[in-house]
Amino acid sequence: MKTKNVIAIALLVIGSLVSANAQKLSKFGGLTEKKIGPKTIKVPYTDMISYLGYAAPGNEDETKDGKKFYYIYVWIPAVAPELGVRMMSPVGKTKIKKATKSKAYADNASSKEYFDTYITLERSDIFSKDKISEAAVSSAKWTVLERNDDSSEMPKQPSGSKYNSLLRYKSEVSNPEKALSVGLYRIGFTTYKRGEVKGTFLAQVGAPIKLPGVVMAKTIEDLKKGL
Template structure:
């Protein structure tokens, strides 16, 4: 999913006329809040954050049949695996819960098995998202299934989403923007395998629908809930 040029033109025109303009009221082509990068365009008070060139969505649902992948801070946690096909200058990761009526999966989106059936019967249940983004020890797509080791933790967040004025609950959505650092190999966003660990922070247990959105400057990013599924997406 790409942000259209007309949207960028609109942002520039609006920022010139209204200092302090917020992107929270703008939606991308799927009806979701626009995911913006750390980069800004414009001058001074008229500057605005620039949307990522490419975004990828994953629609998921956690219920009592979902087996946790780990325990973090004493709570069940789950994984999303990400394949990034080329070096990038920045990676944005946002998680919103619940999906509710915000969006429906599009053809190019990644969707958990049985998501449609589950969300149809329960659109309101949500969890207070907490995410941690990790880089794993795989740089070749042929070795995705062999992944077992986390090289380092890139970033984590509880409720810093500044792209969506959440009215359904107390703004408990998560967002990180990770910029590459070529002078530090452990912080460089190179081609390879990454993982998002997610759980709940303040509210109960992980249950309900969520949408994870990834933002970058390259196409071809894939996301799945298992290494087997990701391997099939990338290599088959």
């Protein structure tokens, strides 16, 4: 085999290893589309909040329909026309600016474990941050607005499968239960198949307008600290 061919193959192998460790996230666009030349793109969200976490067996928040669910709580301080949520596992070497990093993530950032993400966007009937408490959240009514399992828009996992998740939800103003009003929301996540959820993850919430004061946290205690 010629030296040039050997070098070329080596570069391809190195490139594949790098891409496996550093999943490349594209810009997070909303439902609004814009035509630029021959291409039609989704207009990127102008407001984004990111959370880096680590899920481990035994730390789930609830078992629902036989699946172990984990929750990330989000306080939305203003009426929003649309929200987008996406989740990627593992985080690997992907760099995210201004992300909230949980202690669990900091302790396990080098972990190569990951899971097949399945996400939901849920809205509670808590509309005032003064009403937020562990007891209120546990007894709140939660409405699932949207859900997603696999998204072709998300990077592949190290296995080569596109098992990362992305959803978009447009507010239904005429329906109070489905409107994106001020209030407490949560991102639910688990795996599509029943089993353990384990690995690092990146969760992001995007909006087409600026929403000053959005807070995102794994626990109600941490959420209240940020309000």
